[in-house]
Structures are given as structure tokens and as C-alpha cells.
Amino acid sequence: MMMAFFRTATRMGIDAILPPRCGGCGTITDSPHAVCADCWAGLRFISAPQCACCGYPFELDQGDDIGNVGHAHDDAGQLLCARCLQKKPSFDLARAALVYDDFSRDYLLRFKHADRGDLTPLLARWVYQAGQGIWDHADVIIPVPLHRRRLLARRYNQSGLLASRLSSMTGVPWDGLVLKRKKHTRSLGGLGPSSRKREVGGAFEIDENRAARSGLSGTRVVLIDDVLTTGATVNACVRTLKQSGVMHVSVITVARVVR
Template sequence: MGLLGTALRIGIDAILPPRCGGCGELTETTHAVCADCWAGLRFITTPQCACCGYPFEVDVSANIVDNAGDSANVLCGGCLQKKPAFDMARAALVYDDHSREYLLRFKHADRGDLTPLLVRWLYQAGKGIWDQADLIVPVPLHRRRLLKRRYNQSGLLAAKLSQMTGVPWDGLVLGRQRNTRSLGGLGPSSRKREVGGAFVVDEARAEKCNLAGARVVLVDDVLTTGATANACVRALKQSGIMHVSVITVARVVR
């Protein structure tokens, strides 16, 4: 079977050679990025806000100690002013011209083949979260938008993450009961109003998944102002879920 698998791989690569997920240039392995595209990606690492994951330009944690004497739990200005509904958020990349191209193709151009690449980045961004999670939940689409697009990009990510982490996923426990308009171009207040009350938990399914007191990971492609994530988290926590982490491929950094 090993020899057969190798032969099949060689045959497939000869017909459909592996290409860079960014520019489309030929690469040595599948689901890879060429050196030039890799250099343009801005990965988010520490130091970052302990809550929302916003990257700090300098390592402030070394100079700031909280009331408990812990220098690692440093929050950004936004989280200090008003804590989000979610307990933690992490993103793999800064959302900019380079990462935007990956996500636009993945989201709107039927590029489901980018899923393994994006999921590897998501997995790394969520290190330390997966081993405590009980369920992975994708941000849902309204049925009208799902019919138009034919797939939920967040669902593809959640399914592949489940395979990689061993954490089960469910794409039906959280639903979008109102077909909200696109949030592109809207300010934070308008985004919050648009998605307020748009999401609902299927209580029967939540009970079946035994989600009372559970720890859930909410998966999406981009974190912008956090309006959508917060609306989803409020619905999840109203159903008795204890802890919700948000993991996205990219996040906006201003």
C-alpha cells in the first residue's frame, strides 16, 4: 500500500502539480506557500492581549504586573475599557493585502483546496486551547446566503480542525435566524446593531451535545470589530456554555 500510495501521489502531482496557495507558482509540496508569499504574511505571536489577542508592538507584559502579580495577563486598551463577550480570541495572521487574498479566494471563489493550509495556521494560533475544548462551532451563514455560496467557509475550517485536533464539531447547534446584510463598510456601532439577536442556539441539539458548562471554540475566517463573534458568544452562553474561545485565520489590526 505504501508503494501504491507513492505511485498515486506521483501521478496526481504530474497531472495537478502542487502550487502556492498565494500566487499559484509551483511548489515542492501540496498545501504550501512559496518563499515570496511567505515573506509577505504577518503572523501574530506574543506579545499580545491576554483576552482578544491584539498584538502589542512591544512586550509590555515584562513591565506590567496585574493585581494578582501575574505579568502575563495584560489586556489591551479596548479590553480594559469593555471586556468582550468571548473569554479569549486568537488569530493566526494580521488581516492585510497579503492575507486578504487568501481569504477572499477561500470565501468567494470556491477555493476549498485552501482549507488544509488555513487550518494549519488556525491550529497553531489555538495552541493551548484545543486540549481543553469540548466542541468546535463555526460561525453560521443564513440559509439564503448558504444556498447562494453553496458552502460555509467557517464550516470547512471547523470540520478540518476537528480531524486535526480530535475535538468534535457541530455546524447546526448555532444558527443565524436573520439574514443580516454584509458588514463590510459598516462602523463598529452599525455592525453591533446589525448582528444583534441574529444568532440562536438549537437547545435540543445543545442538550444532545451536553453543552451545559462546556468549553467551546468558535471558528471564523476574520475578526474585524468582534461584533459577529460577540453576538455568537452571547447566544452560546445564554444556553449554558461556560467558556468560549474565538479562533480566526486573520484579524484586523489598526
């Protein structure tokens, strides 16, 4: 009882000096790691209906027949987008919290390039919600790694921050060292799908000693990244993980590009 009182008093004291602010516009909010009503209205969260494999959202108007809007069911009865029907990705499942647009891009650019690690709890909460149904079956969380040169320049891996926070939230252990980026690739921004695929080809490797010690083979991995664009980077990571014996890989990102 007394401890609860002190925690509440401490929280009130901190809020009086450093009041919680909206993760979007910076206005004062009622609770920490939240967004104000105006910023919330600008966020485009992804929900059903969506591709059962890659999570691509299907936008339906009232009266649309779900079987006649650019997607169909596979042999198992799962609703898939045309791209996944044509060629299944290397990953087994992908989900994203938000549509990547001008609004969500601002959050991610600040998180990724402007030392805004304080956004981690907010973004991780959205990623956690996007991964409902996945966490209970996961064995390990792995972030998409940065090359050491980029890590030194940026000083932190934004995907690693998310993975660490998500591990605390879910109880699933995380490992930020078993998957390594051995090739220093150029920025993929502005590159087309084929150029992205070539750029990240052979860019990743597994620390075999660490994988053996942790029993990575046969596990179900959740791979964490900030944005899913063409899928070139995560697919390259997934191929590397599966070559090391990983059984199943789910990809969860803060946002994804929707065209």
C-alpha cells in the same frame, strides 16, 4: 510496506499530473497545501507579545518597556490591551493566525467568495497553530453560521469548512448546526463598530433540542470564523452560546484587523 509503496507511487503520479501549487500565487511547490518563499514573506503572522484576552498583537521596538506601550496587566498579572482593560469582551479568549492586510485579504476573499475550498487545509493549518494551548481543553468546535439565504447563494460556509478540517486535525468534534443564524443581516463591510453591533443583535439562536442531545451546557467551545474585525459578530455568537449554558468560549480566526 507494500501499502506504503503504493501510497507513495500514487502521490507521485498525482503530483506529476496535477503538481502542488502555492496557495498564494499558484506557482508549483514541493508539497501540497503550502506557499512559496515569496508569498510566505508577505504573510504577517501574529505571535507574542499579544493581549492575553483578545490576542491583539503588541508591536514593540527594541528597548520598549512593555508596560508603557498602550497596555497593562490586570489583577491576575495578565497583559491586556487598553480595550480589554476598559471592557472585557463576551468571549473568554481570542486568537488569530494573521494580521488582516492586503496580502491575507486576497487569500480570504478567494476562500470565501471564489469557490476556493482547496485552500481549506492551508488556512486550517494556520488556525491550528494559532490555537496552540486551546485544543487540548476544547469540547466542541462550532463555526460562525451563515443565514440560509446566504448559504444558498454561496453554497458553502467557509467557517464550516475550517471547523470540519480542524476537527480532523485535533480530534475535537465539531457541530455546524447547533448555533443558527436566524436573522439575515446585511454585509458588515464598511460599517462602524456600533452599526455592526446593532446589525447582528439578536441574529443568532441555539437549536435547543440539538444542544440538549449533545450536552452543550457546561462545555468549552472553540468558535471558528475567518476574520475578526470589531468582534461584533463573534461576541453576538458568544452571548447566545453562554445563554445556553456554555462555560467557556475561545474564538480563533484566520486573520484579525489590527489598527
